[in-house]
Amino acid sequence: MDPPYLIAASEYNKLWNEKSEEDLLRILDGLNEQGVRFALSSITYYKGSKNNILLSWMEKYNTYNIKSNYINYYNNSRKIVKEVLVTNY
Numbered sequence: 001m002d003p004p005y006l007i008a009a010s011e012y013n014k015l016w017n018e019k020s021e022e023d024l025l026r027i028l029d030g031l032n033e034q035g036v037r038f039a040l041s042s043i044t045y046y047k048g049s050k051n052n053i054l055l056s057w058m059e060k061y062n063t064y065n066i067k068s069n070y071i072n073y074y075n076n077s078r079k080i081v082k083e084v085l086v087t088n089y
Contacts, residue, residue: 007049
């Protein structure tokens with residue numbers, strides 16, 4: 001799953017907030033308890049911001065760093081981003 005990113009700045013992410021992030025992570029915990037496999041991509045750091053909600057939650061799952069270079073319509077300069085893939089398998 002690739003939901004909007006809480007700490008990134010883009011049109012895709014602008015309506016995503018801390019409550020949305022927490023709700024999604026609770027749903028994923030529930031799926032895990034039912035034995036349903038999931039994979040979640042997200043970012044932990046972006047331009048000086050840190051997603052503490054995700055960082056705390058992902059400690060109980062398998063986490064893989066993803067090397068990426070994001071560009072967007074308004075600014076195509078290189079971004080300092082730490083993207084992760086979190087799985088329960």
